[in-house]
Amino acid sequence: xxxxxxxxxxxxxxxxxxxxxxxxxxxxxxxxxxxxxxxxxxxxxxxxxxxxxxxxxxxxxxxxxxxxxxxxxxxxxxxxxxxxxxxxxxxxxxxxxxxxxxxxxxxxxxxxxxxxxxxxxxxxxxxxxxxxxxxxxxxxxxxxxxxxxxxxxxxxxxxxxxxxxxxxxxxxxxxxxxxxxxxxxxxxxxxxxxxxxxx
Amino acid sequence: xxxxxxxxxxxxxxxxxxxxxxxxxxxxxxxxxxxxxxxxxxxxxxxxxxxxxxxxxxxxxxxxxxxxxxxxxxxxxxxxxxxxxxxxxxxxxxxxxxxxxxxxxxxxxxxxxxxxxxxxxxxxxxxxxxxxxxxxxxxxxxxxxxxxxxxxxxxxxxxxxxxxxxxxxxxxxxxxxxxxxx
Numbered sequence: 001x002x003x004x005x006x007x008x009x010x011x012x013x014x015x016x017x018x019x020x021x022x023x024x025x026x027x028x029x030x031x032x033x034x035x036x037x038x039x040x041x042x043x044x045x046x047x048x049x050x051x052x053x054x055x056x057x058x059x060x061x062x063x064x065x066x067x068x069x070x071x072x073x074x075x076x077x078x079x080x081x082x083x084x085x086x087x088x089x090x091x092x093x094x095x096x097x098x099x100x101x102x103x104x105x106x107x108x109x110x111x112x113x114x115x116x117x118x119x120x121x122x123x124x125x126x127x128x129x130x131x132x133x134x135x136x137x138x139x140x141x142x143x144x145x146x147x148x149x150x151x152x153x154x155x156x157x158x159x160x161x162x163x164x165x166x167x168x169x170x171x172x173x174x175x176x177x178x179x180x181x182x183x184x185x186x187x188x189x190x191x192x193x194x195x196x197x198x199x
Numbered sequence: 200x201x202x203x204x205x206x207x208x209x210x211x212x213x214x215x216x217x218x219x220x221x222x223x224x225x226x227x228x229x230x231x232x233x234x235x236x237x238x239x240x241x242x243x244x245x246x247x248x249x250x251x252x253x254x255x256x257x258x259x260x261x262x263x264x265x266x267x268x269x270x271x272x273x274x275x276x277x278x279x280x281x282x283x284x285x286x287x288x289x290x291x292x293x294x295x296x297x298x299x300x301x302x303x304x305x306x307x308x309x310x311x312x313x314x315x316x317x318x319x320x321x322x323x324x325x326x327x328x329x330x331x332x333x334x335x336x337x338x339x340x341x342x343x344x345x346x347x348x349x350x351x352x353x354x355x356x357x358x359x360x361x362x363x364x365x366x367x368x369x370x371x372x373x374x375x376x377x378x379x380x381x
Contacts, residue, residue: 005364006364006367006368006371007360007361007364009364010360010363010364010367011360014344014345014360040371040376041367044320044339044367044370044371044374044376045339045340047320048320048324048335048336048339048340049339049340051320051321051324051340053233053234053237054236054237054240054241054249055233055236055237056232056233056236056249056250056253057246057250059232060232060250060253060254060257061225061228061229061232061257063254064228064254064257064258064261065221065224065225067258068221068224068258068261071262072219
């Protein structure tokens with residue numbers, strides 16, 4: 001008598017019998033040795049399922065969390081860069097219109113200066129590529145707070161554009177200076193972190 | 200474990216996780232950390248690889264949870280990501296390119312004396328070639344069908360079945376289980 005192979009026994013456990021296995025099933029029903037082997041196969045599977053769960057030596061959540069935060073910061077920075085570009089274009093248009101009116105004043109020059117400084121700092125941050133570096137939780141937290149505040153200032157700048165000319169100049173100058181201050185702080189955070197970890 | 204999953208699968212946690220709430224995402228991590236690691240460790244050769252798979256799985260879970268439609272169980276969805284990452288790592292590392300050939304080379308004594316060899320199940324499972332071990336674990340323990348395993352591995356259903364049979368053949372021999380069959 002030819003007994004079933006382990007391959008056949010494995011296939012017989014599957015639902016949906018293939019045509020060639022009908023004979024094998026008939027053999028299994030009649031053969032105590034093959035039945036014993038099928039039972040051992042099931043027992044081995046049951047023993048595998050009963051093996052204890054292996055646990056990681058330490059939690060990987062802090063690393064995963066940091067990765068998520070890093071991705072969010074990257075998205076926010078991209079948004080900031082876009083918003084900054086739109087803001088600069090909008091301001092350039094304003095300045096050009098004003099120049100057309102031959103009306104230049106100190107506030108306008110100060111805004112230009114703050115805008116230029118803001119651009120420099122943004123380029124500095126981008127060249128430093130904070131997302132490509134390892135960040136500790138505290139640095140990431142402070143950086144994300146600063147980025148949130150910069151985004152808030154950008155929204156205020158958009159609103160200030162809609163105000164009257166005199167009010168607009170004063171308010172925009174304050175906001176641009178505030179933006180420069182926040183970007184300065186953001187650069188400090190990244191550079192301090194870099195010097196601490198030896199980049 | 201199913202009770203813990205039921206808690207994690209509550210709509211509230213899921214909704215918060217989909218919205219990117221870090222506490223909810225951490226809740227998911229804590230719920231599935233051990234089963235994901237266990238699956239990864241059973242498939243991967245080293246602890247380090249299993250830990251990397253654990254980490255990669257949850258990066259993916261956190262990134263993709265807004266797209267989880269809730270068709271199947273959340274654990275089923277997480278598990279498939281984990282299995283896929285673990286198998287990807289196996290392919291990347293190619294631990295044993297000639298795993299069928301080098302067995303004799305690495306374990307000459309054991310191979311010659313398999314008739315009298317006794318291993319416990321943990322050791323026997325650990326000793327299986329990577330592919331066979333992955334198939335036997337995914338099929339017999341995690342409950343994947345051969346069709347699903349074939350899909351995950353990019354192989355045929357026949358391949359999955361034959362790997363499972365070979366795994367059991369080896370386990371039977373190494374566990375010293377007596378048999379009158381070939």
